[in-house]
Amino acid sequence: MKLGIVGLGYVGLPLAIAFAEAGNDVVGLDSDSAKLADLAAGRSYIEDVAAAELAAVGPRLHPTADYADLEDREAIVICVPTPLSNSREPDLSYLREAAASIAAHLQPGQLIVLESTSYPGTTREELLPALSEGGRVVGEDFYLAFSPERIDPGRSDHTIRTTPKLVGGITPACTERARALYEQICDTVEVLSSPETAELAKLLENIFRSVNIALVNEVAQLCDRLGIDVWEVVDAASTKPFGFMRFDPGPGMGGHCLPVDPFYLAFKAREHDFYPEFVELAGKVNQAQPEFCVRRIERALNGAGKPVKGSKILVLGAAYKPGIGDTRESPALRIMTLLGDLGAEVSYHDPYVPELPSQGLTSVDLDQGLAGADLLAIVTAHPNVDHAAAVAAVPLAIDFRGITRGSGADNVERL
Numbered sequence: 001m002k003l004g005i006v007g008l009g010y011v012g013l014p015l016a017i018a019f020a021e022a023g024n025d026v027v028g029l030d031s032d033s034a035k036l037a038d039l040a041a042g043r044s045y046i047e048d049v050a051a052a053e054l055a056a057v058g059p060r061l062h063p064t065a066d067y068a069d070l071e072d073r074e075a076i077v078i079c080v081p082t083p084l085s086n087s088r089e090p091d092l093s094y095l096r097e098a099a100a101s102i103a104a105h106l107q108p109g110q111l112i113v114l115e116s117t118s119y120p121g122t123t124r125e126e127l128l129p130a131l132s133e134g135g136r137v138v139g140e141d142f143y144l145a146f147s148p149e150r151i152d153p154g155r156s157d158h159t160i161r162t163t164p165k166l167v168g169g170i171t172p173a174c175t176e177r178a179r180a181l182y183e184q185i186c187d188t189v190e191v192l193s194s195p196e197t198a199e200l201a202k203l204l205e206n207i208f209r210s211v212n213i214a215l216v217n218e219v220a221q222l223c224d225r226l227g228i229d230v231w232e233v234v235d236a237a238s239t240k241p242f243g244f245m246r247f248d249p250g251p252g253m254g255g256h257c258l259p260v261d262p263f264y265l266a267f268k269a270r271e272h273d274f275y276p277e278f279v280e281l282a283g284k285v286n287q288a289q290p291e292f293c294v295r296r297i298e299r300a301l302n303g304a305g306k307p308v309k310g311s312k313i314l315v316l317g318a319a320y321k322p323g324i325g326d327t328r329e330s331p332a333l334r335i336m337t338l339l340g341d342l343g344a345e346v347s348y349h350d351p352y353v354p355e356l357p358s359q360g361l362t363s364v365d366l367d368q369g370l371a372g373a374d375l376l377a378i379v380t381a382h383p384n385v386d387h388a389a390a391v392a393a394v395p396l397a398i399d400f401r402g403i404t405r406g407s408g409a410d411n412v413e414r415l
């Protein structure tokens, strides 16, 4: 098939590669010229996509910024960002822009699929009117469906192929075309009755995680008061072979999805005079977790007779999770800001994040950062970092990920 992918980020690029590997001819469209230049030069900017994979599909992936290049495509998949505005409301500007550009070049018979996460109703309320401009009829002149992306960047045990794909079209013909499209790259395609069902299913998956992370973070705060090791508690509960699913405590939630998606659902719910309290409470608890971490840092320094002000604090790991360089909504950023506000001399090391323009910082060499640090804060435990050696190199460390458990070091405190 001739396909187009709009938005070549964490979601769109791996998807474009998967379709190209399946033998399709793929136009990859992005508005970011730096990404297009990387792709043209065979460089990958996504950890999950190896340069060799790019090279292997080379002739079947055509990077472009020109929407006219989508005119000969049978199907177009939209993977643009759906972030929050400053007032924590859905920001659909990228989606609207992409929809208007696609609509301007839409050809008879094209299938358009939205993969970006959004609240139930987005496909029907935003995309359908834009694509129907000029009297085009969905299910006849063009086809429209929603199919949520379920990838987990950095994960290798579940792939695009092995993760079941949900599809819900505006009409049965739309659903059928979307099913046929994804059957090329996914072993299982689950057909749903509507785009709204697929949109809400995606939000439920992420909110389920958000609620459970909030719960275990709250238990971590309680354990701190009770003097109980939260990691041992979670290990113990996890021995139950049914009825319990493990979630680990940490410094808070990050990424494009978990901190954002609950607000999308809450926004839609409010339109219907419904207040999803569970969802909002989870967001509140998780957002407060970096502040709890800073209080733990203050307490640890206080125990060593040092104020935060003027203390040299090295943050180890700035990405929101291990093995990737994504810092969107990363709790490490909030922790660094709060420590800076208290007068700490903050530096960070992250092998995946060379610079943090929002903090005005660049990643320091680990050994240099450790030398002279008053406190090491392990915020994200990346693979291939020797955390035990890092802890051994400083007078005091605090570990928000449980990576130093069992190390026997007596200069490290844990969440």
Ligand SMILES: NC(=O)c1ccc[n+]([C@@H]2O[C@H](COP(=O)([O-])OP(=O)(O)OC[C@H]3O[C@@H](n4cnc5c(N)ncnc54)[C@H](O)[C@@H]3O)[C@@H](O)[C@H]2O)c1
Residues within 6 Å of the ligand: 006, 007, 008, 009, 010, 011, 012, 029, 030, 031, 032, 035, 079, 080, 081, 082, 094, 095, 097, 098, 115, 116, 117, 118, 149, 150, 151, 152, 153, 256, 257
């Ligand atoms: N990252 C994840 O783990 C993940 C997982 C599941 C779902 N999602 C969802 O998928 C969507 C995309 O997320 P992402 O992480 O890939 O974002 P991203 O920021 O990594 O990639 C989005 C890309 O879209 C491009 N873009 C923006 N506006 C455009 C436009 N009008 N035309 C063409 N290109 C445009 C950007 O330049 C960028 O390269 C979001 O809705 C997100 O919630 C993300």
